[in-house]
Amino acid sequence: MPQSTATATPATPAAPASPAAAAPIGQRIDENYAELSPQEQRAADVILDHLDDLALYNASELARLSGVSKATVSRLFRSLGFADAQEVRDHARALRSQGVPLGGITLDPQRSSAVDAHLAQEQSNLRAMLATVSDGRLTEAAGLIARARRVVVIGLRNSYPLALHLRQQLVLGLTDVRLAPAPGQSIGEELAGLTANDAVVLVGFRRRPSGFGRILDAATTLSVPIVLLADPSARRHADRVALYLECPVDSVLAVDSYAAANSLVALLATESLAVAARGSRTRIASINRLYSGLDELEPPA
Known part of the structure; x- marks a missing residue:
């Protein structure tokens, strides 16, 4: 049987990431905060408060801290350009390894744990x-x-x-x-x-x-x-x-x-x-x- 001579259709090149999608998560939140729903803003506030250890949280934990549903957190991630919580954690780890300011502890002299x-x-x-x-x-x-x-x-x-x-x-x-x-x-x-x-x-x-x-x-x-x-x-x-x-x-x-x-x-x-x-x-x-x-x-x- 003769082999088929059909030519495969070349794959469409992936579109380059937009500048907004390459920005740190804190910047993405700042730029989109006004368009977020009240529930999403609550989740965004928690993320901003935990930028230093964001890589440690999954969507369920962020939802619990925010007092919103896990679906709300997932929807917030998608609106910010992330596929899921794992991508957010990878993003946070990559930023910190590059020296990008992400929050950090508050160095209150009265809090011995922070000073230590x-x-x-x-x-x-x-x-x-x-x-x-x-x-x-x-x-x-x-x-x-x-x-x-x-x-x-x-x-x-x-x-x-x-x-x-x-x-x-x-x-x-x-x-x-x-x-x-x-x-x-x-x-x-x-x-x-x-x-x-x-x-x-x-x-x-x-x-x-x-x-x-x-x-x-x-x-x-x-x-x-x-x-x-x-x-x-x-x-x-x-x-x-x-x-x-x-x-x-x-x-x-x-x-x-x-x-x-x-x-x-x-x-x-x-x-x-x-x-x-x-x-x-x-x-x-x-x-x-x-x-x-x-x-x-x-x-x-």
């Missing part, structure tokens, strides 16, 4: 960071920085304040430490002219801009050694840098915590100045004389 939870998470972050860098990579990174002809510290978005602080500490003992990008400027000017004798310290904690990889590409093309300070979400970039110093920023609060990251900055700066000990002492003494001559610092009490 915050302290426990901060200690966990600090222990994880110290465990990661205690294998000698911190000392190796400090040596690379201290011996570089020029150091360019780069930080974008939430990483910028950390980069600024690191540069301020390093410049106390190292002669040529630059921060990029300068306000209103781009990074290209600071990378131009760098060689293997220089160093780039790239601070890249989560919610990095889309051009982050291109910065790595540019520095790699110039053969500049890169020290990357980042959280675990940057592990995919680790094989592209000379040294990767990892530090979690997990938090029980609504936003990420950079306490351990600031501790890492202090460790890296201290180690770097120690490697360049003689030059650092000379430069620090010169800076202190200028502080005095310019009357820039308030005298000690």
Whole structure:
């Protein structure tokens, strides 16, 4: 029997997700709140109150907390662009892993449980960071920085304040430490002219801009050694840098915590100045004389 020569109809490509469907659930609720029924608004209010632990609830539990039916909760999920409660839980877990603010505990000093939870998470972050860098990579990174002809510290978005602080500490003992990008400027000017004798310290904690990889590409093309300070979400970039110093920023609060990251900055700066000990002492003494001559610092009490 001859085989059929009928041609299969190509599958219709799936329509791309709308911007609204890609938005965090809190934003979707805010944008659609006025159109929700009173019962759906009650369920939405409960969701907004539990954004920090939304991944732990199913539709029945949210219905019970809201005082509405499970059907109402399911209808709310569909109106917000979700198929079911499982998709909502997956969505909440994905957002928190990306550092998206989702609520968090209220840090009331009168509530010892909230303070204890915050302290426990901060200690966990600090222990994880110290465990990661205690294998000698911190000392190796400090040596690379201290011996570089020029150091360019780069930080974008939430990483910028950390980069600024690191540069301020390093410049106390190292002669040529630059921060990029300068306000209103781009990074290209600071990378131009760098060689293997220089160093780039790239601070890249989560919610990095889309051009982050291109910065790595540019520095790699110039053969500049890169020290990357980042959280675990940057592990995919680790094989592209000379040294990767990892530090979690997990938090029980609504936003990420950079306490351990600031501790890492202090460790890296201290180690770097120690490697360049003689030059650092000379430069620090010169800076202190200028502080005095310019009357820039308030005298000690």
